[in-house]
Amino acid sequence: MVDWAEKSAAFRKYLALKTEPVVFKRLEKAAELDNIKGLTRMDKPHTFCQLPFMVRTMGMTLGIVSDSKILDRCKRLHALTPTTEETMQTEANMLSKTWFASPEDAMVQQKDYPLMPPGEAIVLAPLARTSFEPDVISIFGNPAQIMMIMCGLQKVKYEKFNFSFIGEGACTDSIAQCFVSGKPALAIPCYGERAMGQVADDEIVIALPPQEIDRAIEGLRLLKKVGFSYPTVYIGGIANPLYALANFYPAADKAKG
Numbered sequence: 001m002v003d004w005a006e007k008s009a010a011f012r013k014y015l016a017l018k019t020e021p022v023v024f025k026r027l028e029k030a031a032e033l034d035n036i037k038g039l040t041r042m043d044k045p046h047t048f049c050q051l052p053f054m055v056r057t058m059g060m061t062l063g064i065v066s067d068s069k070i071l072d073r074c075k076r077l078h079a080l081t082p083t084t085e086e087t088m089q090t091e092a093n094m095l096s097k098t099w100f101a102s103p104e105d106a107m108v109q110q111k112d113y114p115l116m117p118p119g120e121a122i123v124l125a126p127l128a129r130t131s132f133e134p135d136v137i138s139i140f141g142n143p144a145q146i147m148m149i150m151c152g153l154q155k156v157k158y159e160k161f162n163f164s165f166i167g168e169g170a171c172t173d174s175i176a177q178c179f180v181s182g183k184p185a186l187a188i189p190c191y192g193e194r195a196m197g198q199v200a201d202d203e204i205v206i207a208l209p210p211q212e213i214d215r216a217i218e219g220l221r222l223l224k225k226v227g228f229s230y231p232t233v234y235i236g237g238i239a240n241p242l243y244a245l246a247n248f249y250p251a252a253d254k255a256k257g
Helices: 004-015 030-035 050-058 072-077 085-095 103-112 143-156 171-181 191-195 210-226 250-255
Strands: 022-027 039-041 061-065 121-126 136-141 185-187 204-208
Touching (some): 004 143, 004 210, 022 050, 022 171, 030 061, 030 121, 050 061, 050 121, 050 136, 085 103, 136 210, 143 204, 143 210, 171 204
Antiparallel strands (some): 022 121, 061 121, 185 204
């Protein structure tokens, strides 16, 4: 069995994360929640935005089902209820009064969401305490920390990373995008995640498939061995950088003359 606590400790070691990585798992049947240790079922009104906050700061393991007291929009975006033309149109009409200029624009946004197949339940837990195989692991951090994760992935095996921003409901840019694509998904948390999920002004998020966790950690280790680590060592905006860069780039050593 994977030692998820060990993986969490590695991220904290290399990145000094302020909060715990969050694991997300979609369940086919609600009864599967009964098999998860220390689970709290959410029985009060809430939004999905609030769940990662409680997990990553309070260490809670949370379960929700299709009849939980969560917004209908959250249920649809996170696969607790199916997406239909009718549900999308209802949301488009609502969003045209807030974030978008017209129902037509808002409907385009509805169709841009990456959609997971519906299931009866969702569980979220701290990475360090998870007792099940996650579908997605979300890591919140400042841009420098998330940049180091992405550079770590590239250190082991290069690939170009792209990201999307669909606006309000951007938790799907991370979780659902990662779930559907099977690839790392960088996202800028939206207004709701910040207002209700207490995502800080300087935080962004990356969602990783479980199979990429070791790659990220190994990359962070290799970068640290080279001399690149978090927090960033500042050379200075007006200093001669060649003496410092010579530690990494041979051409800089020749140029410092």
